[in-house]
Structure formats: structure tokens, C-alpha cells
Amino acid sequence: MKDKTVTTDTPDLDERHRRRMQRKKELIDAKIAAAQRDCGVIVVTTGNGKGKSSSGFGMVARALGHGMKVGVVQFIKGAVPTGEESFFRRFPDEVRLHVMGEGYTWDTQDRERDMQRAQAAWAVAREMLSDPSLGLVLLDELNIALKYRLIDVQQVIDDLLSRPEMQHVVITGRAAPPELIEIAHTVTEMGVVKHAFAQGIRAQPGVEL
Amino acid sequence: MKDKTVTTDTPDLDERHRRRMQRKKELIDAKIAAAQRDCGVIVVTTGNGKGKSSSGFGMVARALGHGMKVGVVQFIKGAVPTGEESFFRRFPDEVRLHVMGEGYTWDTQDRERDMQRAQAAWAVAREMLSDPSLGLVLLDELNIALKYRLIDVQQVIDDLLSRPEMQHVVITGRAAPPELIEIAHTVTEMGVVKHAFAQGIRAQPGVEL
Numbered sequence: 001m002k003d004k005t006v007t008t009d010t011p012d013l014d015e016r017h018r019r020r021m022q023r024k025k026e027l028i029d030a031k032i033a034a035a036q037r038d039c040g041v042i043v044v045t046t047g048n049g050k051g052k053s054s055s056g057f058g059m060v061a062r063a064l065g066h067g068m069k070v071g072v073v074q075f076i077k078g079a080v081p082t083g084e085e086s087f088f089r090r091f092p093d094e095v096r097l098h099v100m101g102e103g104y105t106w107d108t109q110d111r112e113r114d115m116q117r118a119q120a121a122w123a124v125a126r127e128m129l130s131d132p133s134l135g136l137v138l139l140d141e142l143n144i145a146l147k148y149r150l151i152d153v154q155q156v157i158d159d160l161l162s163r164p165e166m167q168h169v170v171i172t173g174r175a176a177p178p179e180l181i182e183i184a185h186t187v188t189e190m191g192v193v194k195h196a197f198a199q200g201i202r203a204q205p206g207v208e209l
Numbered sequence: 210m211k212d213k214t215v216t217t218d219t220p221d222l223d224e225r226h227r228r229r230m231q232r233k234k235e236l237i238d239a240k241i242a243a244a245q246r247d248c249g250v251i252v253v254t255t256g257n258g259k260g261k262s263s264s265g266f267g268m269v270a271r272a273l274g275h276g277m278k279v280g281v282v283q284f285i286k287g288a289v290p291t292g293e294e295s296f297f298r299r300f301p302d303e304v305r306l307h308v309m310g311e312g313y314t315w316d317t318q319d320r321e322r323d324m325q326r327a328q329a330a331w332a333v334a335r336e337m338l339s340d341p342s343l344g345l346v347l348l349d350e351l352n353i354a355l356k357y358r359l360i361d362v363q364q365v366i367d368d369l370l371s372r373p374e375m376q377h378v379v380i381t382g383r384a385a386p387p388e389l390i391e392i393a394h395t396v397t398e399m400g401v402v403k404h405a406f407a408q409g410i411r412a413q414p415g416v417e418l
Contacts, residue, residue, distance in 0.1 A: 013320070035406050035409050035412075036409065037411065038411065043259065044402075047400075051267075054263075054267030055260035055267055057266075057267035058264055058266035058267035058270070059263050059416055060267075061267070061269075061292070063414075065295040065297075066418075068415050083270065083272060083275045084271050086274040110227070111223045168413060168415055170416075181403075185404075187402035188259050188260045188399050188400065189258065189402050190398075191256075193255075193398050194394070194396045195394075196250045200246045201247070201394060204249075206268060207345070207395075209275075
């Protein structure tokens with residue numbers, strides 16, 4: 001490994017690095033001084049890129065690491081058993097996990113049935129959003145259910161806004177509706193730069209499943 | 210809740226939905242038929258948006274759910290104890306976790322010391338990348354170490370390309386170098402739509418920490 005080690009034999013580079021880092025530190029310190037409020041935040045991850053649900057489940061792990069209890073409702077998905085589901089089922093006292101039944105809507109092609117299921121799942125979500133013992137609630141793929149108008153967006157907004165003050169909510173899925181983006185604190189658009197699928201590689205357990 | 214329930218009393222909408230879902234299903238089935246190869250994938254999450262590291266930790270949870278063993282090296286970060294670290298330390302037989310010492314580089318302003326630490330962390334990563342018992346390796350914030358040239362990118366590429374065939378690697382952090390994007394299978398650019406920080410809300414445990 002030694003021959004490839006990057007060396008810093010130029011004092012200029014060291015000095016430039018020091019000055020750049022110092023400016024960066026000042027900037028960050030000022031921003032930190034300005035941001036002092038604590039509250040439950042609404043985080044939305046949307047866009048076509050890979051990482052929306054996995055980011056939500058990473059926040060579940062983070063919350064558990066801080067001793068919080070967590071609620072999870074998975075909308076739309078459900079036909080395929082996933083790694084995150086079997087993993088988080090290990091902690092029934094810490095994670096309340098509800099998976100909406102029977103697969104993607106394009107597998108069922110039955111709007112009435114999809115709608116009943118989505119609304120039943122929302123009833124579970126709603127209960128979580130009124131439970132102050134839950135520090136974080138993940139509503140995985142909710143955006144898809146909203147996009148296909150399986151759940152009323154105004155109902156969702158009302159329930160989100162009346163949740164406990166310190167409860168965090170993470171909402172994932174492509175095509176987040178503008179009403180939701182409006183009330184969210186943090187919104188990330190995940191863009192595809194490239195995807196393994198397009199290179200003929202199927203969904204890999206541990207990565208996509 | 211009943212008064213807000215969305216009803217489907219228009220058969221046209223049901224029929225349109227059915228046709229649209231059928232077309233979608235055909236498209237997806239064709240794509241699935243084309244993607245049949247299995248291999249260890251390299252996933253890169255980059256950009257300025259929130260969700261890069263949490264997505265990596267979500268994939269760690271997924272991999273554990275499939276019974277894999279996982280390796281994690283956290284580059285740059287380390288001064289602040291994080292939720293993900295305390296959570297995944299619960300599983301010492303399943304997760305090998307290495308956190309690079311002492312905080313962000315802009316807190317140290319000492320390039321020589323940063324470089325030594327980053328290279329020591331890479332030596333741990335390299336060992337994981339030659340261990341076929343690890344199904345997934347997360348190199349969290351590696352891109353930052355590459356951006357500040359604390360580790361040689363060619364060394365990283367060489368070690369990634371010589372890893373076990375079925376091992377997945379997830380690399381996170383702003384400003385992924387083009388050489389890394391070139392060899393990756395899946396790359397997501399996470400864009401900021403909005404961030405709680407800009408609204409005066411500090412980093413919240415369970416969400417950012």
C-alpha cells in the first residue's frame with residue numbers, strides 16, 4: 001500500500017488546506033449557531049433514484065439507537081418479503097411494523113381493492129401519528145398511494161399536522177404531491193445517475209430487497 | 210374518517226386505472242425478464258441532499274435481514290456519537306463497525322493528521338473488501354475523504370474491483386469522484402429541495418444523528 005500513499009511534501013498544500021478548512025469551520029459554526037430550534041420534523045424522500053426507502057429504514061435504525069420507539073407502515077409493497085421487514089421484526093417491543101397486503105397495484109389492476117387496502121393502512125398510520133410514545137414514524141411508499149389517489153392527500157396533511165410536537169415522520173416514494181412538499185421540513189429529490197437494473201442485473205437481496 | 214374517504218363511483222376511472230396498471234405491468238415484466246444477472250453491486254449515493262448515509266444504513270439493515278454479515282467503515286465523521294453507531298453495535302457477531310477517529314476535518318485543520326487517519330481507516334476497509342464472509346460493506350462518507358485527497362482514488366478503485374464477486378459495496382458522501390461513478394453499478398444524486406436546517410431547526414437525533 002505504501003507506494004500509493006499520498007504524501008504532503010508541499011507546505012503550500014497543507015497551508016491551503018488549513019485555511020480552507022478554517023473558512024469552512026467558521027461557516028458551519030455560524031450556521032449551527034443560527035439553527036437552535038428542536039421540533040418533530042417531516043422528511044420526504046422522493047424522485048426516481050435508488051435510496052428512498054433505504055434512507056427511511058436508516059433513520060429507523062438511528063432512532064432506535066437513540067432509544068426511541070418507532071412505527072412503520074409500508075404502503076403498496078408487500079408481496080415480496082424484504083430484508084428490512086425481517087430485520088426490524090426482531091424488535092417487536094421497539095418497532096411497530098405494519099405491511100399493507102398483497103403486492104404492487106399494477107399486479108392487482110383493481111382500483112377498488114387497492115383503495116380499501118390503502119385506506120386500511122392509513123388508519124394504522126393515523127393511530128401511530130397520534131401516539132406520543134413513538135419518536136419516529138416511517139410511512140414507506142406513501143407517495144405512490146397518494147399519486148394513484150388511493151388515499152386523500154388532505155386527510156394525510158391534517159393527520160400529519162396534528163401529530164405530537166416532537167414526533168418525526170419520514171415519507172418515501174416517487175412523485176411526492178406538492179401539498180406534502182409544502183408542509184415538509186426536509187425534502188430530498190433522489191435522481192438516477194445510473195442503475196444496475198439497466199445493466200441487466202436484477203434486484204439484489206441486501207441492496208434493493 | 211368516513212367523510213373524507215375517496216370513492217370510486219365513476220366506472221371510467223376504474224377502467225382507466227385498470228388499463229394503465231396493465232400497461233405498467235407489461236413494461237415492468239419485460240424489464241424484469243431482461244435483468245437476470247446476479248453479482249455484487251457497487252452503489253454510490255452522492256449529492257448535497259439529506260439521505261445518503263441513512264440510505265447506506267438502511268441497506269445494512271436489509272442485508273442483516275437476509276442473514277448476511279456486514280462491514281461498515283465511517284470516514285471523516287466520528288466526533289459525535291450517532292444513533293446508527295449505537296444501534297448497529299448491538300450486533301457484534303453480524304456487523305463489523307469501524308469509526309474513523311476524531312471529527313470532521315474542518316475541526317482539525319491538520320491535513321497530515323487527517324491523511325494518516327483516513328489511510329488507517331482505508332486499511333480496515335481494504336481488509337473487509339477481501340473478506341468473502343461479508344455480504345455487504347458500507348464505506349460511509351468515503352467520498353469526502355476522496356474529495357480532500359486524503360486517500361488515493363486509484364487505490365480505492367483497485368481494491369473495489371478485486372473484492373469477492375458477490376460482495377455488495379455502498380459508498381456515500383457528497384462529491385463522488387468521476388472515477389468511482391464510472392465503475393459503480395447504481396449511482397443516486399441526492400438533491401436538496403429543502404432542509405430543516407435552513408428553517409432554524411438543528412440536527413435532530415433519529416433523523417440526522
